[in-house]
Structure formats: C-alpha cells, structure tokens
Amino acid sequence: MWCPKYRRPVLVGSVADRLRDLIGQKCDEHGWSVPALEVMPDHVHLVVRADPTASPSYVANQLKGFTSRTGARRGSCASRCATGRTSGRWCCRAARCSWCRAGSSTGRPARGARRS
Incomplete structure (x- = not known):
C-alpha cells in the first residue's frame, strides 16, 4: 500500500x-x-x-x-499541483486547479485560492 x-x-x-x-x-x-x-x-x-x-x-x-x-x-495537473510543487517548472498552468489558475510567476496561488 x-x-x-x-x-x-x-x-x-x-x-x-x-x-x-x-x-x-x-x-x-x-x-x-x-x-x-x-x-x-x-x-x-x-x-x-x-x-x-x-x-x-x-x-x-x-x-x-x-x-x-x-x-x-x-505534466498532469493532478500529479504535480497536488504535491505542492507549483514553481514554473512543475506546474502545468493549464487552469485545472486553483494553483494553476493563479498563474503567478512565483508559482504561488492567488490570495484566498485553496489547494485542490
């Protein structure tokens, strides 16, 4: 397991x-x-x-x-963003989760955005 x-x-x-x-x-x-x-x-x-x-x-x-x-x-959003690795090289930025939708250059979510 x-x-x-x-x-x-x-x-x-x-x-x-x-x-x-x-x-x-x-x-x-x-x-x-x-x-x-x-x-x-x-x-x-x-x-x-x-x-x-x-x-x-x-x-x-x-x-x-x-x-x-x-x-x-x-490059799937689920396999990368869900692990918390959201810098530019990890996050697909495909607008599938709040981390990708934030679209910031730092890779951090927008204020108030929750992790998926």
Whole structure:
C-alpha cells in the first residue's frame, strides 16, 4: 500500500487509469504478476507475485519510483499541483486547479485560492 503526499485524493479518473497502466507495464517488464490492484482516491492497495530473488522492498521501490517519475513527466495537473510543487517548472498552468489558475510567476496561488 502507498499513498500520495499528504494523502490528497488525486488518484481518480484518468490519473487512476494511468497508474494502473504504469504498474502493469513495470510488472510485465520484470515478469511479475498482479493478482490484486485497487486504486482508491487517496491510496493504492497492491498485491504483486514476484520471484523469490526480488525482495518486497525492491518491488515497492521499482513500482513507486517508476510511477512517480513517469507520472510526473506526463505534466498532469493532478500529479504535480497536488504535491505542492507549483514553481514554473512543475506546474502545468493549464487552469485545472486553483494553483494553476493563479498563474503567478512565483508559482504561488492567488490570495484566498485553496489547494485542490
């Protein structure tokens, strides 16, 4: 099980679908199977069947690192703004959340704007 930073409910819709695809892709790459996968809005439950040479910490490291890096490169508002990283290089500024709608050059939300 793992969850997004501050357990924000960002794993919904296309983000959840993308996460399922990325987990399946990484497991296929290593020859692991996924008997159970449940993506909730604020956390993920996952059961992975791996060979005995792969430790549980290695499996978790591979999956969490891959989904984090690949999801962040995608530029989705949910994967970036919800983590609080809103400087110009992180925020997509696509007007999908209050952080992006603020549009300030500092990357901070406008006064009174709430995080999504």
